[in-house]
Amino acid sequence: MTKKLIWMTFMLLITTFFPVFVSAAGEDTGGSLQEQIDALKKDFADMKSYYEQRIQDLERQVNELKAAGTAAPEQAEEAAPEEFTAAPYGISPGGLSQTTNPDISVIGDFRLSYDQDGDKQFSLSEMELSLQGAVDPYSRADFFTALHEHEGNIEAELEEGYITLLQPPRFLPLPRNTTLKFGKFLAAAGKTNRFHPHSLFYADRPLVLTNLFGHHGFAEAGVSLSTLIPNPADRYINFEFEVLNKFSEPHVHAHSETEEEHHEEEEVAASQRSFRDWVYLGRLSTFHEFSDNSNLELGLTAATGKNPSSRLRTNIQGFDFTYRWKPLETALYKAFTWQNEFFLAQKDTGETTNKSFGWYSMGHWQLDREWALGVRYDRSELPDHPDNRDTGYSLFVNFLPTEFTRYTLQYKHTDKNYAEDDDLFLFQINFNIGTHGAHSF
Amino acid sequence: MLKSNKVCLTIAISFFAFLFFCHPVFSLVRVVTTTTDLAAITQEVGKDKVQVESLSRGNQDPHFVDPKPSFMVKLQKADLLIVVGLDLEIGYIQPLIDGSRNPKIRKGGAGYMDASAGCEILQIPNVKVERSMGDIHIYGNPHYWLDPVNGKVIAKNIAVALSRVDPANAGFYSENAKSFGKRIDEKLEEWKKKLAPCKGAEIITYHNSWPNFARRFGIVVAGHVEPKPGIPPTPSHTVSVISTIKEIGIKAIVVEPYFDKKAPNAIASKTGAKVLVLPPSVGGVQGTDDYFALFDYIVSQLASALGG
Numbered sequence: 073m074t075k076k077l078i079w080m081t082f083m084l085l086i087t088t089f090f091p092v093f094v095s096a097a098g099e100d101t102g103g104s105l106q107e108q109i110d111a112l113k114k115d116f117a118d119m120k121s122y123y124e125q126r127i128q129d130l131e132r133q134v135n136e137l138k139a140a141g142t143a144a145p146e147q148a149e150e151a152a153p154e155e156f157t158a159a160p161y162g163i164s165p166g167g168l169s170q171t172t173n174p175d176i177s178v179i180g181d182f183r184l185s186y187d188q189d190g191d192k193q194f195s196l197s198e199m200e201l202s203l204q205g206a207v208d209p210y211s212r213a214d215f216f217t218a219l220h221e222h223e224g225n226i227e228a229e230l231e232e233g234y235i236t237l238l239q240p241p242r243f244l245p246l247p248r249n250t251t252l253k254f255g256k257f258l259a260a261a262g263k264t265n266r267f268h269p270h271s272l273f274y275a276d277r278p279l280v281l282t283n284l285f286g287h288h289g290f291a292e293a294g295v296s297l298s299t300l301i302p303n304p305a306d307r308y309i310n311f312e313f314e315v316l317n318k319f320s321e322p323h324v325h326a327h328s329e330t331e332e333e334h335h336e337e338e339e340v341a342a343s344q345r346s347f348r349d350w351v352y353l354g355r356l357s358t359f360h361e362f363s364d365n366s367n368l369e370l371g372l373t374a375a376t377g378k379n380p381s382s383r384l385r386t387n388i389q390g391f392d393f394t395y396r397w398k399p400l401e402t403a404l405y406k407a408f409t410w411q412n413e414f415f416l417a418q419k420d421t422g423e424t425t426n427k428s429f430g431w432y433s434m435g436h437w438q439l440d441r442e443w444a445l446g447v448r449y450d451r452s453e454l455p456d457h458p459d460n461r462d463t464g465y466s467l468f469v470n471f472l473p474t475e476f477t478r479y480t481l482q483y484k485h486t487d488k489n490y491a492e493d494d495d496l497f498l499f500q501i502n503f504n505i506g507t508h509g510a511h512s513f
Numbered sequence: 514m515l516k517s518n519k520v521c522l523t524i525a526i527s528f529f530a531f532l533f534f535c536h537p538v539f540s541l542v543r544v545v546t547t548t549t550d551l552a553a554i555t556q557e558v559g560k561d562k563v564q565v566e567s568l569s570r571g572n573q574d575p576h577f578v579d580p581k582p583s584f585m586v587k588l589q590k591a592d593l594l595i596v597v598g599l600d601l602e603i604g605y606i607q608p609l610i611d612g613s614r615n616p617k618i619r620k621g622g623a624g625y626m627d628a629s630a631g632c633e634i635l636q637i638p639n640v641k642v643e644r645s646m647g648d649i650h651i652y653g654n655p656h657y658w659l660d661p662v663n664g665k666v667i668a669k670n671i672a673v674a675l676s677r678v679d680p681a682n683a684g685f686y687s688e689n690a691k692s693f694g695k696r697i698d699e700k701l702e703e704w705k706k707k708l709a710p711c712k713g714a715e716i717i718t719y720h721n722s723w724p725n726f727a728r729r730f731g732i733v734v735a736g737h738v739e740p741k742p743g744i745p746p747t748p749s750h751t752v753s754v755i756s757t758i759k760e761i762g763i764k765a766i767v768v769e770p771y772f773d774k775k776a777p778n779a780i781a782s783k784t785g786a787k788v789l790v791l792p793p794s795v796g797g798v799q800g801t802d803d804y805f806a807l808f809d810y811i812v813s814q815l816a817s818a819l820g821g
Contacts, residue, residue, distance in 0.1 A: 133631065209621065212611065239616055249589060249614040300589060300614060308582040359582040364570060367581065400573040401771050441745045441773065474744060476644060505644070512608045513580050 174205030174213075177506030179270050188495040195221050200231065200268065204509040211237045214509070216268065231268070232257045232291060246297070253296035260312045260355040261290045262373050262413050263392040271511050273409075273436045273470060275482045275500040279450040279462045280415050280430030284388070285320045292316040292351070308359040316351040319377055319386060351377030369394045369513075384420040386455075398438075407438035417455045428453035432464075444470040450486075460490040478502040542679045545591040545618075547602050548575050549795040550658045551628055551667070553804045555595060557693045558671045562682050568609075571796025574771040576648070576743070580605040580612075588613035591624065592678045595671065598627035599634065601655035617678075626674040629655075632663040635724045647741025659793060660725035661701050664804060665694040700805055704812045705730065711819035717754060717786070718767040719777060722793045726811070732819075735763060738776050746776040758784040765789050765818045770797050787818050 181198040185191070203215045216231040234255025240246040258266045265281060266289075277287065284290070294316030301309040353375040361367045373390035391414045398407040414431040430452030438444045450464030468482040479501050486494035541564040546552040552567035559565065566587060569578045575597070588594060588609055596602050610619055617624035634653035642649045657663045672690035676683035712731040716723075719738040727734050736757050740750035757763070758780065766777045767789050777788045791811050792798045801807045 206620075209616075209619065236611070238611055238619070239614065251611070251614060300585065300612075306586050306590075308586050310582070357582075361581070361583055367583075369582070398579070400570050403577060403579075404574060404771065405773055474644075510580065510604050510607050512612070513582055 174203045175507040175509055177202050177504055177508035179268075179502065179504045179508070181270065182501045182503075183275070184499040186497040188493075197221060198269070200270070202508060207235060210239060211235050229288070230256060231288070247299055249302070250297060250299040253298070256291060256293040257296065259290045259292060259294075259314055259316055259351075259353055259375075260296070260373065261285070261353060261375060261388070262390045262415065263369070263371055263394060263411065264413065265289050267511075270478070270502045270504070273434070273444065273446050273480075274448060274466060274468050275480050275498050276466075276484065278413065278432040278434075278448065278452075279464050279486070280413065280432055280452040283322060283428075283430060283452045283454055283462065284415060284417060286322040288320070290320045292318060292320060294351075308357075310357050312353075312355040312357075314351075314353040314355075316353065316377070318349075319351055319375075319379065321379075349378040349383065351375055353377075365399045366395070366397045369396075379419070382422070384422060386420065387418045388415060390415045405438065405440050407436075409436040410434070411436075419455050421456075426456060426458050428455045428458040442472050444472065446470070457490070460488070463487040463489075476504045542592050542675060543590055544593045544595060544675075545587055546595040547578070547606065548597055548658075549797075550804060550807070551595045551597065551671075553795045553802075553807075554664060554668050554693070555671050555675075557804065558668050558686055558689045559675055560685075560689060562679070562685065563675065569794075571792055571794040571801065572770045572798070574769070575601055575794065576604065578602070578605050580608050582612070584609050585612040585614075588618060589615050591615060591618055593624045593626060593674055594618040595626045595628055595674065597655055597658070598629040599652040599655040599657075600650050623677050626670065628667045628670055629657060630666075630670055632657045632666045633660065633725070635728065636721075647739070648743030654721065654724050656722045656793060657725050659723060660729045661697050661704070661804075661808060662729065663725060665697050668693045696805070700808065704808055707812050707816045708732070708819075711816060714819045715761050715763050716765045716767055716815075716819070717758060717763055717780070719769055719772045722769060723767065730812075732815070735761060738766065738768070738772075738780065751776055751780060755780055755783050758786050765815070767791050767815075769793055789814055789818050791815070 179198075179200040179202070180196065181200075183195050183197045185193060185195070197220065199219045201217050201219075204213070206212045213233075213235045215233045217233075218229045218231045220227045220229060232255070234253050234257045237252040237254075239248060240250050240252055246252075258268075260266060262281070264272060264278065265285065269275075269277070276282075277289065281289065294314055296312060296314040298310060298312045301311055303309055353373070355371060355373045357369065357371040359367060359369050369392075371390075371392045373388070373392070375388045376385065378385055393412055395410040396407070397409075411434045412431065415429070417426075417428045417430075419426040419428070430450075432448055432450045432452075434446060434448040436444060436446040446466075446468045448464070448466040448468075450462065450466070452462045452464075454460045454462070464484060464486045466482060466484040468480055471479040473479075480499070482496075482498045482500070484494075484496045484498070486496075488494065542559060542562060544552075544555050544559065544563050544565045546555060546565065546567045548569055549567045549571040552565045555563060555565045568584050568587070569575055591613070594610070596606060610625075615624075616622060619625060629652075634657055637653035638649060638651060642651050658667060668690040672686040675686045679686075708730045713733060715733045715735040716727075717736050717738060718734055721734075721737055721739075721742050723734055726732070736754055738746050738751070738754060740747050758766075763784075763786055765787050766781060768774060768777045768791070770790055770792050774788065774790075780786065781788045790798065791814060792801055792807065795801055795804060795807050797807075798810070801810045
């Protein structure tokens with residue numbers, strides 16, 4: 073078996089690189105050395121005259137432009153604040169330092185929380201450091217690391233770190249409109265799983281997502297393929313396919329009532345796991361514009377994989393839709409978003425299959441430039457105990473003085489049919505310094 | 514069996530025929546611009562050889578455009594993407610370029626064009642910029658298209674970029690850019706004449722969108738309704754604007770269509786200055802359907818507000 077595999081790999085390498093060897097050998101057969109030097113000399117002379125011509129052209133253009141610039145009246149210049157100058161052809165020092173570094177940004181998440189147990193505390197719940205930039209003309213890289221405070225300890229986490237190939241390498245027989253992602257990333261499991269907490273309107277994650285994947289979302293190492301499906305209507309139809317190590321699971325506390333026996337078991341070592349144990353995830357999403365002002369986004373998700381601990385299968389199906397209303401002219405002041413996600417999880421326990429259903433519906437109104445109001449309804453059966461159900465009611469107010477700070481005041485009541493209800497008041501300040509890459513829609 | 518094969522074949526043929534006829538604009542150069550102004554100038558340069566579309570609308574704040582997924586599809590088919598540059602599109606263009614999976618329009622590609630090259634750019638900071646100063650653009654003020662002389666440079670740049678992606682019509686594009694430049698020169702005289710009585714007149718603008726326009730036509734921007742670029746009006750700043758207007762005797766407060774009129778109206782009612790809604794972009798208000806009409810509108814509105 074192994075021998076066969078090595079033989080096949082060898083053959084594959086030979087067939088892939090054979091044309092390269094042939095072409096490299098072909099280039100060596102030139103004329104005599106003197107001929108080559110003469111040819112080079114001629115090329116150089118041509119190049120020189122070409123560039124001289126171009127430099128002259130450019131000089132002429134610069135002079136023309138200068139002439140045009142000086143034609144403008146003088147007095148307007150004086151109106152500019154002192155630290156600015158009208159230097160048309162310079163590069164600013166700030167600009168220069170920004171050009172070679174990746175975009176660096178730090179996001180802080182400060183919280184004051186108060187729950188019904190009387191626990192009230194300040195916390196800097198997260199510091200996210202992100203480094204983003206183009207690697208080369210074919211790819212870009214994104215790193216998001218986070219420091220969390222967890223029960224008094226500071227935990228460092230690599231939230232995401234991946235390279236995106238903006239077009240597939242030539243040797244792969246994939247459509248050219250495909251992008252590939254390698255690394256650890258937030259999986260395409262529904263709409264909000266991929267968003268970092270600071271780009272959500274609320275301070276927590278929806279219950280259905282935390283019950284399925286934990287508080288930090290479904291982030292795993294793997295491979296992702298994303299392709300735009302061409303269609304005659306020129307509609308956005310995107311298909312994503314991901315292969316990941318395993319499902320992220322909620323972090324279960326030692327004394328928690330929801331503790332499941334198999335969480336106590338050791339995770340099955342990676343060497344014992346086969347490719348059948350990986351998580352395979354597909355997502356199809358589409359976007360429809362009713363007008364410039366309103367649109368609808370639809371998504372279908374399906375994932376299958378084995379639980380890291382039990383080696384039993386879990387299947388997850390999801391559906392999501394987001395309706396947005398945002399009149400372009402008053403976009404800074406008025407908007408409405410209605411977002412919904414539904415998940416069905418089937419978790420094999422050996423004896424039976426636990427079917428759990430969860431969903432949330434969120435409405436968010438931008439009331440004016442700085443204020444926004446939102447509500448969210450959550451309903452989620454616990455994946456390991458489908459009879460246990462969380463129902464959440466959240467109300468939140470955002471204050472957004474600029475696009476770099478967001479204040480959120482949130483009240484959340486969680487109705488549990490298996491335990492005491494939960495009440496939580498939360499005040500959060502999200503703040504950002506540095507250059508954070510533009511978010512996707 | 515045979516019958517079903519025939520049906521399949523018919524369906525396949527009609528599907529491909531459908532795909533074929535779906536593209537009547539097959540031979541046109543497909544250009545996507547981020548703003549309507551660039552689209553208007555591209556239309557002047559490319560005429561019937563190009564199909565132009567702008568991602569943002571004229572009545573929309575060009576700093577805050579949502580990267581809608583539908584834009585990726587538009588960009589996937591584009592031969593040329595033209596941007597204003599100077600970080601104006603920093604909030605949305607990168608995910609769109611990457612999401613389009615179109616290598617031609619990536620930065621450095623033949624199909625990517627930054628219109629600001631060679632334009633007169635004002636207010637380039639020569640100190641370290643901090644966000645405490647508001648949304649300062651480190652490469653200079655991006656509203657440079659509001660100087661018609663820069664419009665000529667933009668047209669030239671567009672002709673070069675179009676020739677790059679469609680070399681067969683290079684002569685056509687450069688001719689059109691030249692004649693566009695000539696028309697600008699003629700109109701510029703007319704616009705200057707109209708605004709001559711207002712030379713040196715001072716105005717307040719909501720956002721810092723007008724330095725290039727003001728410099729070209731000899732108007733002075735004495736202050737902004739925003740305390741700092743991109744920062745919404747505050748009561749204390751509004752008070753200081755009111756006192757500035759009273760002190761100097763400013764007649765007009767210029768507001769872009771996409772800003773709230775509350776603060777400007779309040780200032781106007783306290784001072785007697787007039788609120789002028791002026792579009793910085795083509796299509797921002799009715800009757801500004803091309804680059805010339807835009808300046809016609811701005812100039813005539815300003816002349817009547819400041820001249821009297």
